[in-house]
Amino acid sequence: MLDASQDTPLFSRRDGHLWAEDVSLARIADDVGTPTYVYAASGLRKRYQGLAHALTGLPATICYAVKANSNLAVIRVFAKLGAGADVVSEGELRRALAAGIPPRKIVFAGVGKTKSEMTAALAAGILQFNVESEPELVALSEVAMSMGLRAPVALRINPDVDAGTHHKISTGRKGDKFGIDIDQALSVVSRAAALPGISFEGIAMHIGSQLTRLEPYRAAYTRLAELVTVLRKKGIAIRRLDLGGGLGVVYRDETLPSPADYAAIVRDTVGNLDCDLVIEPGRYLVAETGILLTRIIYMKDGTSRRFAIIDAAMNDLMRPSLYGAHHPIYPVRNPDSHAATSPIDVVGPVCESTDILSAQYPLPPVAAGDLLAIGMAGAYGAVMASTYNSRPLVPEVLVDGAKMAIIRPRQPLEALIALDQIPTWLS
Ligand SMILES: *Cc1c(COP(=O)(O)O)cnc(C)c1O
Secondary structure, rough: OOOOOOOOOOOOOEEEEEEEEEEEEHHHHHHHHOOOOEEEHHHHHHHHHHHHHOOOOEEEEEEEEEOOOOOOOHHHHHHHHOOOEEOOOOHHHHHHHHHHHHHEEEEEEOOOOOHHHHHHHHHOOOEEEEOOOOHHHHHHHHHHHHHHHEEEEEEEEEEEOOOOOHHHHEOOOOOOOOEEEHHHHHHHHHHHOOOOOEEEEEEOOOOOEEEOOHHHHHHHHHHHHHHHHHHHHOOOOOEEEEEOOOEOOOOOOOOOOHHHHHHHHHHHHHHOOEEEEEEOOHHHOOOOEEEEEEEEEEEEOOOEEEEEEEEEOOOOOHHHHHOOOOOOEEEEEEEEEOOOOOEEEOOOOOOOOOEEEEEEEOOOOOOOOOEEEOOOOOOHHHOOOHHHHHHHOOOOOEEEEEEEEEEEOOOOHHHHHHHHOOHHHOO
16 A cells, blocks of 8 residues: 555655645544544546456446445546446445436345335336346336336356355355356246346356455356356347456455456456446455544553554444454554564454454554554445444545545534434333
């Protein structure tokens, strides 16, 4: 993240102080308070455009997976670049529409769409539903018919490929809850093609998240191409393939394939099938462009370990306690870049032993009151936050060159508490 060789560094040091583009993080902390998320708009654009460039020549739409970061301003940045959206709930559908994504570029995924969600998406006129089971297909057909419509559908097939990623974010193996087993594909596709409220458009896959190798993609897309051939031989028309998301990012020291390498696999495997393509990256587009800015409340010296107790916690950034995920941590003020580091447990104030942002993280000398930036927090950060311990949702700030804006204010404690109601019989 702090690689000075980047042409436009999203986060860089000036005189020992960390900046987001042309705004100093210390100033953001003064203006907005801590903890707060900070995103760099140039980084969002750079990622999107790099991927779009790699896919040049392919009939591909990038449908940003909104669940990675669903702030309207973030979605708007992508909308302005021509992106579509991949949504998994009515809430995300509404966000995508409110941010200006054209309905005809919205894909609705997810294993458990309710009839009211189907109704909302049909009314909006989305590009396609990625359907994950036969009962869902039947329900969608009924809803569409009751509205006098046909629902555009891609069936999500589970290719039985191990994505080689963390088991908690792997989705494409037999036995995962996602998709329709590839052996059942022919029968379910035939059913779909015959249902009166369904317009069968194509096949979808999504094999997992944070993939760092391309072989699983090659294996899955090869199966996808074979399936297309089989289905076409049976007389079933297929016009669109949804290749899913999952492209990985560098949290620690992963080596990653380039977007060009990924695009080459797409070309090799499904590029000649005369189908429109959809890809659904989430993390890849937003992870590196976000930090969680936090302040050290206390330094505590135990007998064997040293703790930095910070004002951000597992409820604000859940990935470390949920997946054991690693995030880089940078002191915002580090006047001596050669200072020796020592291992520190960076922990939050929440009353749970798992509220550890990072154990034994090597940090230069830090003190109470210092600011820290937790890196790679743009994806699956703010969106997974909760109000556990009655901690209000933290603000989000977007920086764009020298401009900065609060894109979600800190939730007032009054608003958090006002959601509850005491029944009259207890008054
Ligand atoms: C979560 C998800 C994505 C995005 O995954 P990333 O790893 O963030 O790219 C794409 N498609 C589907 C169906 C998903 O569930």
